Amino acid sequence: xxxxxxxxxxxxxxxxxxxxxxxxxxxxxxxxxxxxxxxxxxxxxxxxxxxxxxxxxxxxxxxxxxxxxxxxxxxxxxxxxxxxxxxxxxxxxxxxxxxxxxxxxxxxxxxxxxxxxxxxxxxxxxxxxxxxxxxxxxxxxxxxxxxxxxxxxxxxxxxxxxxxxxxxxxxxxxxxxxxxxxxxxxxxxxxxxxxxxxxxxxxxxxxxxxxxxxxxxxxxxxxxxxxxxxxxxxxxxxxxxxxxxxxxxxxxxxxxxxxxx
Numbered sequence: 616x617x618x619x620x621x622x623x624x625x626x627x628x629x630x631x632x633x634x635x636x637x638x639x640x641x642x643x644x645x646x647x648x649x650x651x652x653x654x655x656x657x658x659x660x661x662x663x664x665x666x667x668x669x670x671x672x673x674x675x676x677x678x679x680x681x682x683x684x685x686x687x688x689x690x691x692x693x694x695x696x697x698x699x700x701x702x703x704x705x706x707x708x709x710x711x712x713x714x715x716x717x718x719x720x721x722x723x724x725x726x727x728x729x730x731x732x733x734x735x736x737x738x739x740x741x742x743x744x745x746x747x748x749x750x751x752x753x754x755x756x757x758x759x760x761x762x763x764x765x766x767x768x769x770x771x772x773x774x775x776x777x778x779x780x781x782x783x784x785x786x787x788x789x790x791x792x793x794x795x796x797x798x799x800x801x802x803x804x805x806x807x808x809x810x811x812x813x814x815x816x817x818x819x820x821x822x823x824x825x826x827x828x829x830x831x832x833x834x835x836x837x838x839x840x841x842x843x844x845x846x847x848x849x850x851x852x853x854x855x856x857x858x859x860x861x862x863x864x865x866x867x868x869x870x871x872x873x874x875x876x
Contacts (some may be wrong), residue, residue: 616634616647616658617702619702620700620702620707623698623700623707624649624651624658624709625651627697627698627709628649628651628652628653628654628656628697628709629651629652629653630651630652631649631650631651632650632651632652633648633649633650634647634648634649634650634658635647635648636648637657639717639720641821643661643663643665643666643669643670644659644660644661644666644670645659645660645661646658646659646660647659647660648712649712654712655711655712656697656709656710656711656712657694657709657710657711657712658707658708658709659673659707659708659710660705660706660707660708661705661706662704662705662706665771665776667701667705667706669823670699670706670707670708670823671699671701671706672823672824673708673821673822673823674696674699674708676693676754676822676823676825676826677693677694677695677696677708677710677822678696678699679751679753679754680693680696680751680753680822680825681693681695681696682753689751691745691748691751691799691819691825692817692818692819693818693819693820693822693825694710694711694712694713694818694820695710695711696709696710697709697710697711713810713812713818713820714812715810715811715812715817715818716810716811717806717807717808717809717810717811717820718734718738718806718807718809718810718811718816719805719806719807720811721734721811722734722735722806728846728847731847731850732846732847732850733814733850734811734814734815734816735841735847735850735851735854736850736851736853736854737811737814737815737816737854738806738809738816738837738851738854738855739837739850739851739852739853739854739855739856740816740854740855741809741815741816741817741854742801742804742833742834742837742854742855743854743855743856743857745798745799745801745819746798746799746800746830746833746857747798747857748798748799750797750798750799750827751799751827754799754825754826754827755826755827756826756827760797760800760826760827760828760829761791761794761828761829764828764872765784765787765788765872767875768784768787768872768875768876769784771875771876772784772875777874777875777876778874779874779875783871783874784875786871787867787871787872790867791867792831792863792864792867794829795829795830795831795858797827797828797829797830798827798828798829798830799825799826799827800824800825800826800827800828800829800830800832800833801819801822801824801825801833802822802823802824802825802826802828802832802833803821803823803824803836803876804819804832804833804834804836804837805836805837805839805840806837806840807821808820808821824876829868830857830858831858831860831864831868832868832872832873834855834858834860835860835864835865835867835868835869835873836868836869836873837851837855838851838860838865839865839869839873842865842869
């Protein structure tokens with residue numbers, strides 16, 4: 616951590632006492648745990664242009680979702696935003712350090728199928744409540760969500776920033792699913808990106824893609840790792856009763872669109 620960044624953090628959060636890399640590192644950013652005079656925090660840093668843009672989007676979303684004067688009921692369960700700094704060679708996001716573990720870690724640690732079912736039922740309930748919320752207008756970009764995602768995917772292909780190719784993209788563009796009612800969506804709703812606290816899913820993390828869009832995308836990513844495990848899939852849908860994806864929808868959003876991101 617360079618001197619300018621350290622000074623910026625100390626202005627916001629007080630003297631830095633310790634800095635260490637977290638055990639769970641993402642593919643797009645470097646994550647550090649900070650302890651300062653004011654408490655414990657997370658610092659996410661990105662250096663590649665694509666991932667700096669994602670981190671900037673995450674900072675914008677967190678700032679919007681933490682704005683005042685939202686009531687507790689209006690607040691989306693996400694980390695608290697503390698600041699964002701862009702330097703010549705990197706971008707940095709400061710947020711609260713939240714208690715808990717990712718759902719991925721909780722499922723791996725679960726000692727039995729019933730325990731995993733309980734966690735996935737909680738995940739379904741959590742995502743259902745989120746999709747049923749009145750959409751936050753601050754996250755509305757005035758564009759059709761799927762159209763904008765396909766356009767972004769095309770840019771990534773043309774710039775060589777994705778492993779997916781133009782043939783798949785053209786299939787997605789010509790074979791779009793029938794539209795459904797829009798909802799607030801996380802945009803990368805895998806089991807890595809929700810936190811378990813006290814045995815239940817309670818918090819979203821990595822919210823760069825949170826917006827108003829197609830909730831089927833969230834569901835497809837939520838179930839991708841256990842879609843072929845009926846005993847686990849049914850537990851999720853016991854909690855998530857808003858809709859049930861067809862195989863075609865799961866294929867389109869998980870094995871198709873998500874390949875570009």
